[in-house]
Amino acid sequence: MEFPISLEDIIAAHQRIAPYIHRTPILTSESVDKIAGCELYFKCENFQKVGAFKARGGVNAVLSLPEDQRKNGVVTHSSGNHAQAIALAAKMAGIPAYIVMPKTAPEVKRKAVAGYGAQITLCEPTQQSREENAARIQKETGATFISPYNDYSVITGQASCAKELLEDQPDLDIIIAPVGGGGLMAGTLLSAHYINNRIDVYAGEPEGAKDTYLSMQAGEITKVDEPSSIADGLLASMGDKNFEIIKPLVKEVFLVTDEEIVEAMRLIWERLKIIIEPSCAVPVAALLKNKEVFAGKKVGVILTGGNVDLAKLPF
Amino acid sequence: MEFPISLEDIIAAHQRIAPYIHRTPILTSESVDKIAGCELYFKCENFQKVGAFKARGGVNAVLSLPEDQRKNGVVTHSSGNHAQAIALAAKMAGIPAYIVMPKTAPEVKRKAVAGYGAQITLCEPTQQSREENAARIQKETGATFISPYNDYSVITGQASCAKELLEDQPDLDIIIAPVGGGGLMAGTLLSAHYINNRIDVYAGEPEGAKDTYLSMQAGEITKVDEPSSIADGLLASMGDKNFEIIKPLVKEVFLVTDEEIVEAMRLIWERLKIIIEPSCAVPVAALLKNKEVFAGKKVGVILTGGNVDLAKLPF
Numbered sequence: 001m002e003f004p005i006s007l008e009d010i011i012a013a014h015q016r017i018a019p020y021i022h023r024t025p026i027l028t029s030e031s032v033d034k035i036a037g038c039e040l041y042f043k044c045e046n047f048q049k050v051g052a053f054k055a056r057g058g059v060n061a062v063l064s065l066p067e068d069q070r071k072n073g074v075v076t077h078s079s080g081n082h083a084q085a086i087a088l089a090a091k092m093a094g095i096p097a098y099i100v101m102p103k104t105a106p107e108v109k110r111k112a113v114a115g116y117g118a119q120i121t122l123c124e125p126t127q128q129s130r131e132e133n134a135a136r137i138q139k140e141t142g143a144t145f146i147s148p149y150n151d152y153s154v155i156t157g158q159a160s161c162a163k164e165l166l167e168d169q170p171d172l173d174i175i176i177a178p179v180g181g182g183g184l185m186a187g188t189l190l191s192a193h194y195i196n197n198r199i200d201v202y203a204g205e206p207e208g209a210k211d212t213y214l215s216m217q218a219g220e221i222t223k224v225d226e227p228s229s230i231a232d233g234l235l236a237s238m239g240d241k242n243f244e245i246i247k248p249l250v251k252e253v254f255l256v257t258d259e260e261i262v263e264a265m266r267l268i269w270e271r272l273k274i275i276i277e278p279s280c281a282v283p284v285a286a287l288l289k290n291k292e293v294f295a296g297k298k299v300g301v302i303l304t305g306g307n308v309d310l311a312k313l314p315f
Numbered sequence: 316m317e318f319p320i321s322l323e324d325i326i327a328a329h330q331r332i333a334p335y336i337h338r339t340p341i342l343t344s345e346s347v348d349k350i351a352g353c354e355l356y357f358k359c360e361n362f363q364k365v366g367a368f369k370a371r372g373g374v375n376a377v378l379s380l381p382e383d384q385r386k387n388g389v390v391t392h393s394s395g396n397h398a399q400a401i402a403l404a405a406k407m408a409g410i411p412a413y414i415v416m417p418k419t420a421p422e423v424k425r426k427a428v429a430g431y432g433a434q435i436t437l438c439e440p441t442q443q444s445r446e447e448n449a450a451r452i453q454k455e456t457g458a459t460f461i462s463p464y465n466d467y468s469v470i471t472g473q474a475s476c477a478k479e480l481l482e483d484q485p486d487l488d489i490i491i492a493p494v495g496g497g498g499l500m501a502g503t504l505l506s507a508h509y510i511n512n513r514i515d516v517y518a519g520e521p522e523g524a525k526d527t528y529l530s531m532q533a534g535e536i537t538k539v540d541e542p543s544s545i546a547d548g549l550l551a552s553m554g555d556k557n558f559e560i561i562k563p564l565v566k567e568v569f570l571v572t573d574e575e576i577v578e579a580m581r582l583i584w585e586r587l588k589i590i591i592e593p594s595c596a597v598p599v600a601a602l603l604k605n606k607e608v609f610a611g612k613k614v615g616v617i618l619t620g621g622n623v624d625l626a627k628l629p630f
Contacts, residue, residue: 266625311630313628
């Protein structure tokens with residue numbers, strides 16, 4: 001099967017963004033391995049620039065724009081981490097960034113976006129309101145819209161994460177990551193497909209935002225009305241560019257409840273002593289819920305981000 | 316000046332414990348450096364076995380006991396991290412561990428100690444109650460008492476932490492660590508003294524438990540009645556074995572309030588995305604409070620532990 005992004009594209013994107021992002025460490029934990037019944041390799045994107053993997057796609061998207069298109073700046077909508085990524089990338093490139101954020105986004109994320117000098121517009125926490133506001137700003141300013149996920153340069157940037165993981169741990173049997181809009185999942189699937197196609201890639205998704213799960217069942221993009229989950233980074237609906245990659249390549253989508261997400265988040269905080277956000281705990285919850293699938297395997301887990309509002313913890 | 320512990324002792328202890336402990340990573344953060352106005356190298360003992368540097372001293376103390384003395388087990392009193400360290404070391408050595416813990420100790424620490432199979436006795440949160448209970452158990456069982464800090468083999472084990480830090484970052488100008496009973500501080504001072512005596516070593520101490528500060532001023536051990544601080548790992552009173560090392564070697568003791576401790580803890584959580592306990596935030600609070608001392612310097616910060624009760628966070 002032909003995909004719109006090649007291994008060469010992923011390698012080029014990784015080289016393009018490498019000076020601006022961290023090569024994040026992989027952590028292991030004997031005690032979590034014992035609980036999970038498998039060998040886990042946690043790729044710590046919570047230590048990434050802006051505190052999330054989104055720095056990869058955002059920086060790649062902005063740096064891939066032609067010069068004449070760059071000058072009017074970039075616009076996007078995001079619940080937080082992509083917003084920070086675009087704000088950071090725009091600051092690096094010396095161009096304006098216009099960010100539409102749902103007013104429910106954690107304060108820590110809003111403050112961080114403002115800290116990069118981006119102009120924030122708050123909107124309702126719906127896909128429609130996000131898109132309408134972004135379209136209006138795009139029209140007013142001439143800025144280029146960069147989708148949080150439904151964009152090949154974003155997907156290609158996110159693919160660099162699994163590429164690094166597989167460079168450091170080439171003999172993984174499985175990779176698991178969360179799925180929201182599908183940018184990270186599509187990128188992860190492509191890297192695994194090109195580098196070692198015997199690896200099974202699974203997705204974790206919140207019950208309250210299970211559009212990927214439903215889309216896989218239906219064989220076509222199926223939306224969820226009013227998605228809701230503590231995993232606020234995974235509420236976006238699957239993009240068509242992502243789905244064309246995810247549909248043929250993902251092994252299975254596992255659903256988890258908010259309760260299971262909080263429990264997994266607590267486990268990581270207590271055992272690994274690192275801070276991960278709820279969205280990031282979703283694949284951990286998924287593998288703890290489906291132990292038989294992972295038993296005895298070497299499993300790469302993409303820990304996607306660590307931006308939590310310490311004033312609003314679920315513990 | 317002659318000290319009761321030599322560089323050879325520290326090297327031997329490090330070799331003895333190395334198979335049982337983690338060589339912890341050193342983290343850096345551009346954003347925290349900017350806030351602090353210096354170059355910070357965080358030695359992450361929150362990633363250590365049992366979640367704290369105490370694994371070093373505890374394992375060294377237990378493994379240094381002669382065979383015939385080991386068999387009746389070990390006893391100690393501790394608010395938590397030393398308790399876990401002794402419980403772990405005893406489990407490794409296959410001997411019983413009797414642990415006296417103040418009933419105010421965080422639940423997560425109590426559960427962890429129980430998890431290593433140690434026998435726990437709860438006591439009042441006073442030095443007297445801790446010591447009385449430990450003495451009684453010692454008499455009843457014939458177990459060897461291992462002080463949380465006032466013990467040369469414990470101090471020698473803790474010294475391995477600064478030794479590793481200086482192996483990885485030989486050109487530090489300053490090292491700062493917290494001081495409670497004085498085991499880590501004494502060990503840190505000795506390693507710095509032997510490896511590079513141009514390094515200034517500072518201590519951070521909570522205002523509410525400032526016995527080291529007062530002892531340095533008086534030139535002799537001076538206790539604080541009813542020490543109290545959110546930094547529950549630093550309430551113990553300075554030991555005489557520790558003070559004989561700390562008195563001539565420490566550059567200065569900085570005091571910080573509980574409010575400053577919480578603010579520093581929040582900064583590390585938000586920027587480094589790692590979990591540290593309040594006691595561990597004390598040196599960070601101290602360097603943020605005394606920026607002129609650290610300005611432009613390369614500073615090693617010993618992050619001592621990450622065992623917090625997530626149900627009782629100060630945010």
